[in-house]
Amino acid sequence: MRYYKVLLLFLLIIAGSAHAQSTKYKCMIQMTGYQGLKAYVVVSLVHEKGGYKKTLAVLGPDKQWYNTLTEWYAFHNKSKEKISAITGASIGGGDRAVKTIEIDNSLLNKGYTIRFESAVEHQKYVAVDAEVPVTDKGITMKTDGKEYIRFVKLNKI
Numbered sequence: 001m002r003y004y005k006v007l008l009l010f011l012l013i014i015a016g017s018a019h020a021q022s023t024k025y026k027c028m029i030q031m032t033g034y035q036g037l038k039a040y041v042v043v044s045l046v047h048e049k050g051g052y053k054k055t056l057a058v059l060g061p062d063k064q065w066y067n068t069l070t071e072w073y074a075f076h077n078k079s080k081e082k083i084s085a086i087t088g089a090s091i092g093g094g095d096r097a098v099k100t101i102e103i104d105n106s107l108l109n110k111g112y113t114i115r116f117e118s119a120v121e122h123q124k125y126v127a128v129d130a131e132v133p134v135t136d137k138g139i140t141m142k143t144d145g146k147e148y149i150r151f152v153k154l155n156k157i
Contacts, residue, residue, distance in 0.1 A: 038090035048111025
């Protein structure tokens with residue numbers, strides 16, 4: 001009986017440590033004051049060679065417009081990733097959005113980035129509007145955007 005108690009304790013410790021191996025971040029996206037319709041923004045984890053590893057958030061409710069986010073959409077169609085739990089409203093010019101994302105701690109300092117890809121109907125598509133390095137220091141630094149995104153800022157929760 002003692003063996004089973006020790007085994008159960010060991011399994012509980014492993015389960016608890018597996019959960020503690022990722023960190024949640026509050027991700028704030030501040031848009032520029034651009035004119036036009038609301039932007040669709042995809043937040044993705046990208047490996048060191050530039051390929052997509054995982055979709056972290058999708059800001060845009062209508063699947064019919066996902067194809068305007070060309071690079072991510074190709075990955076999404078191939079991976080068949082389930083994204084319904086991480087989707088939300090699109091973001092207008094001058095607005096801000098806050099999403100919670102989760103990053104596996106083992107990916108820190110391994111060359112990964114968090115990519116923010118954006119598209120606005122009847123305007124240009126931006127494959128890399130902002131990119132945050134997944135490093136001890138870089139992940140929580142304010143990062144400027146290039147087109148529709150003014151800046152992004154992540155804070156540990």
